[in-house]
Amino acid sequence: MAMTDRGETGDARGQPPEDRGSLDFREILARPDVRRWLLRVAFAAVVGVLFAIVFDPRVGLTAAVIAVIADTIRKARAGDGGPRTSAAERKTAKQLDGLDKKGWRVLHARSIPRDDDGVSDGQIDHLVIGPTGVFAIDSESWDKRLPVRTLSHTRLFHGPFEKKDRLDEARWEANQASRLLSLALGQEIPVQPSVAIYGPSVPWRVMTVRNVDVYSGGKAKTYLRKRPKVLTDEEVARIADAASKVLPSKFG
Template identity: 35%
Template sequence: MSDLRELSVVRWRKYGKDRLYVTAPDERRMGWCDLATGVVTVDDDADRAAVEAAVAGWRAAVPEPAQQASPAPSTNAGVTVITESSVAAQEPVWNDLAERRAGQAAREQAIALKHAAPVRTFVARVLRVHTDERAWRIGADGEEMVAARLARLVKKDARWRALHAVPVGVNGSDIDHVVIGPGGVFTLNAKHHPGAKIWVAGTTFMVNGQKQPYLRNSRHEAARASRLLTAAAGVPVEAVGVVVPVGAADITIKKAPEGAHVVYRRAIGKWLERRPEVLDLEAIDRVFEAARRSTTWLG
């Protein structure tokens, strides 16, 4: 049986269907579950136990939309008695985002699209046709390459922390990388454009002559992170947005970008390392502990 920790479980909702696809580490499809009926379908009966266990694990980890109200604390002669169990019941369940892999959200989308139309995906890959599946896959590759650079920084200076594929809100949005360290808090948006020419000036960001909203989006992403982390950590947090181009053949910064920074992938570690120190270790730990909780990012 495959190690359940290595299996990928992806939810796919489209055309009135709601399914979970279970994939092996080598991207081999093992099976899927119809969430409406609970029926599990497998390609190989030998995988059934692993697929059913992976589905059960997903159900246990993902809370249902409607949560039952926490039981009221007991009272005795007008005195409220708060027990350990009642406190635990009132604390929201959260997932540890430190366990998420770089590019996880984008990779899951690519796999779901591949499983939904395997033949069409195969033909598109052979013909090098630009599809949504390809865009998600290339995006995931870019995020993984940025994460590799961040890992070097963390290894060099343990005060730095990095979270990847941080889910925000309930509409499927995510922040590619949230980096916290002595230089502050940063939201990194990896943009993988192999062989492209990038031109930046003020509020304009162009890829092969086409304007892209990357600077605006990065600014909004950082502002949202600032608000959510401030509320969760209980201290003022000002996140800085950074667009990280990956794979570009040429990058020209005609004028300093406004609203966000633009730092090429190969330079991101050094750039972060050179930021003036604004957070001590206690503040870094406090913000990181808030950032790693999935419930922090629901607002």
């Protein structure tokens, strides 16, 4: 988790430093906002085809457009009402209170900026910078009646539901934070993605699934502290200051 000087020879994947700011097609598809629009378009297409078969193509096209508009309005209304956090986020935030007195910096509800200076739908619930590294924590509240299990460290299930998309989103958010911090500081800044689960029992301390650390929400503070120290106080302060600039608050 230590910072590595990027220098002039390229990053850890063999790419030149100037290429880190660009996004390839796979990274674009991994964006939460892009994926939501793809799902929205797919849903509208299904609606349009069904209405076209039952009635005629013009009715199908109209139904597809209405479906897109209705879903967009529903999402917009769901986001109205000012700053709001989930119960799971508040629980994690409560655990993290007081860490600043022990050399940690915690930033809550940080947005992932777009390349066009807009703000994406991506959000890091808690970005934590401390002696043991930099962590992006997403707090999840799941139905406690359904068990949590993994398969070969590559698949995470909540009851019958696979959580691949949730893990991919957490990893994407952490990767974007790492990219932006590395560009801002001129050094490689790894950011470890993790998911803190509230509700069901999690039958392990920490399990890494698809490169994302997964653990019970009540152990978030222990997860952060029970790791080797890799950053000095000065490095923690530098990274936290940069993070507050490149990852704006979701609530302004």
